[in-house]
Amino acid sequence: MIEVKNLTRNYGTTIAVNDVSFSVKKGEVLGFLGPNGAGKTTTMKVLTCFMPPTSGTATVDGFDILEDPLAVRERIGYLPESTPLYTDMMVEDYLSYIAEMRRIPQAQRASRIKRMIDVCSLRGVLKKDIGALSKGYKQRVGLAQAMIHDPAILILDEPTSGLDPNQIIEIRQLIKELGKEKTIILSTHILPEVSATCDRVMIINEGKLVASGTPDELQNEAAGDSVLYVAITAKQSDIESTFANINVIKASECISHSGGRYSYRLVIDKSQKDCGASVFQLAVERGWVLSEIRSEQLSLEDVFLKLTTGDN
Amino acid sequence: MRIIAAIAKKEFKSYFVSPVAYVLITIFLILSNWLFFNMYFLDKEASMRVFIARMPWIFLFFVPAVTMRVWAEEKKMGTMEMLMTLPVKDYEAVIGKFLASFAFLAVCIALTISVPMTVSYTGDPDWGPIIGGYIGTILMGTAFLSLGLFISSLTENQIVAFILSLLVSFIFLIVGEHFVLYAIPNAIVPLFEYLGFGSHFMSISRGVIDSRDLIYYFSFIFFFLFLNVKSLESRKW
Ligand SMILES: Nc1ncnc2c1ncn2[C@@H]1O[C@H](COP(=O)(O)OP(=O)(O)OP(=O)(O)O)[C@@H](O)[C@H]1O
Ligand SMILES: [Mg+2]
Numbered sequence: 001m002i003e004v005k006n007l008t009r010n011y012g013t014t015i016a017v018n019d020v021s022f023s024v025k026k027g028e029v030l031g032f033l034g035p036n037g038a039g040k041t042t043t044m045k046v047l048t049c050f051m052p053p054t055s056g057t058a059t060v061d062g063f064d065i066l067e068d069p070l071a072v073r074e075r076i077g078y079l080p081e082s083t084p085l086y087t088d089m090m091v092e093d094y095l096s097y098i099a100e101m102r103r104i105p106q107a108q109r110a111s112r113i114k115r116m117i118d119v120c121s122l123r124g125v126l127k128k129d130i131g132a133l134s135k136g137y138k139q140r141v142g143l144a145q146a147m148i149h150d151p152a153i154l155i156l157d158e159p160t161s162g163l164d165p166n167q168i169i170e171i172r173q174l175i176k177e178l179g180k181e182k183t184i185i186l187s188t189h190i191l192p193e194v195s196a197t198c199d200r201v202m203i204i205n206e207g208k209l210v211a212s213g214t215p216d217e218l219q220n221e222a223a224g225d226s227v228l229y230v231a232i233t234a235k236q237s238d239i240e241s242t243f244a245n246i247n248v249i250k251a252s253e254c255i256s257h258s259g260g261r262y263s264y265r266l267v268i269d270k271s272q273k274d275c276g277a278s279v280f281q282l283a284v285e286r287g288w289v290l291s292e293i294r295s296e297q298l299s300l301e302d303v304f305l306k307l308t309t310g311d312n
Numbered sequence: 313m314r315i316i317a318a319i320a321k322k323e324f325k326s327y328f329v330s331p332v333a334y335v336l337i338t339i340f341l342i343l344s345n346w347l348f349f350n351m352y353f354l355d356k357e358a359s360m361r362v363f364i365a366r367m368p369w370i371f372l373f374f375v376p377a378v379t380m381r382v383w384a385e386e387k388k389m390g391t392m393e394m395l396m397t398l399p400v401k402d403y404e405a406v407i408g409k410f411l412a413s414f415a416f417l418a419v420c421i422a423l424t425i426s427v428p429m430t431v432s433y434t435g436d437p438d439w440g441p442i443i444g445g446y447i448g449t450i451l452m453g454t455a456f457l458s459l460g461l462f463i464s465s466l467t468e469n470q471i472v473a474f475i476l477s478l479l480v481s482f483i484f485l486i487v488g489e490h491f492v493l494y495a496i497p498n499a500i501v502p503l504f505e506y507l508g509f510g511s512h513f514m515s516i517s518r519g520v521i522d523s524r525d526l527i528y529y530f531s532f533i534f535f536f537l538f539l540n541v542k543s544l545e546s547r548k549w
Contacts, residue, residue: 084390084393087389089329
């Protein structure tokens with residue numbers, strides 16, 4: 001549905017997007033993840049034909065962004081980053097203006113507008129000036145204008161920013177729902193949002209694509225040594241000598257003890273699969289009482305930090 | 313075509329939601345009427361010569377105030393990004409906005425109807441120069457408009473747009489004036505005289521509609537609308 005090839009965009013001497021290539025399949029929900037200034041917004045501005053790339057190409061539904069910008073724009077619903085809206089217009093007038101500009105046939109206009117009012121819960125603010133709305137309501141108006149022509153592709157730059165928790169959940173559900181038939185690209189800083197809504201994640205840093213995959217894949221790929229917390233009732237010297245003799249345990253540290261029960265934090269080499277089971281096995285062999293075993297999951301957050309901070 | 317109409321309608325309405333438009337119209341009407349009537353009842357001349365002759369100088373300030381926000385505001389607010397990612401051709405947006413500001417200007421000019429009414433009530437005027445004067449006024453105002461719209465598309469600061477439009481309009485007003493023509497080499501006098509608004513405006517407002525003057529205004533308007541489209545195409549902000 002969307003093919004991006006070697007896309008580069010400079011602002012003067014700043015390279016905002018650097019040789020990025022990717023493709024998005026029909027019906028896929030792709031999340032752009034990256035720290036501030038990574039180039040997410042810039043990529044979206046190029047895809048929506050707001051500004052041309054410095055080099056590289058992209059096609060949307062088979063149409064080239066440089067040769068057929070109008071065909072591309074027709075197929076996309078776009079929510080720009082800071083949700084720029086005409087603050088002096090009433091919500092109602094604004095939606096009908098956009099409906100007109102989107103060439104929605106007169107006969108369907110009213111029903112499309114009504115649908116957007118329902119989906120984005122705008123009923124109560126129709127007669128208000130957009131400038132007088134709270135940030136969250138502006139965001140909803142922004143979403144409504146992006147979806148009003150029922151586009152095949154949605155490009156949403158930080159769609160949930162400024163929304164209250166209930167609304168965030170609703171919008172995520174909506175995105176998931178829409179994602180069944182539409183192709184969606186969204187950008188976000190909120191990591192759980194990616195796991196909650198996206199089929200695939202692209203992590204961008206300093207204009208470059210640093211990782212891409214399903215949220216699960218990324219978690220596994222970037223996983224390093226695993227960390228295990230265990231609590232054992234046994235003789236401390238026995239426990240420590242046993243741990244010291246096992247190669248895959250790279251470090252063990254007693255964090256607390258009470259009575260005869262010792263809590264350890266174990267760092268286990270990434271070559272060892274299924275370390276929980278192995279420790280359990282070990283305890284049985286040694287006749288230890290294992291009262292706790294808990295592994296520390298590397299979250300998407302850790303993956304993100306790992307890939308986007310320089311020190312790795 | 314429908315898109316142009318939709319943009320024009322929305323832009324025209326947006327003039328009237330802010331109090332600025334009403335302030336502008338009021339100042340325009342007070343100024344043009346006052347400048348006319350304070351002379352009129354002294355001279356008792358049943359013509360609008362004085363009124364028409366002052367229009368370029370009123371427009372010099374009035375039109376940049378009408379056009380300054382048109383593009384600059386869109387750029388500043390970021391709504392340009394919304395507009396330019398709709399399936400709209402650049403020229404459609406330019407013409408839509410141009411038509412809206414033209415309609416606004418036309419409303420303002422129409423509101424000066426009190427002047428010809430007074431003239432015809434108190435005397436027996438020659439209608440040729442009055443109609444010619446209005447045509448000249450509309451053409452000149454529209455030329456100022458297209459210039460001001462283009463300049464508004466170059467900046468996101470309304471005040472900068474206002475001052476620049478005023479300056480450039482001023483240059484077009486005075487290049488054909490005598491004191492400029494005396495100061496420049498003879499060879500380029502005809503060029504300057506042609507470029508300046510003055511000679512074209514004066515001949516139309518005498519009631520002589522010459523196709524050369526019409527061509528001058530239409531190409532002026534077209535040229536700056538064209539530049540406006542070009543400046544949208546080269547968006548680098
Ligand atoms: N109009 C502009 N002029 C100059 N530089 C710009 C402009 N817009 C963005 N940049 C630069 O391009 C780079 C990428 O910016 P971009 O807005 O695409 O980042 P982003 O990933 O969307 O960040 P954020 O998460 O903060 O929204 C940044 O270094 C930024 O400073
Ligand atoms: Mg951004």
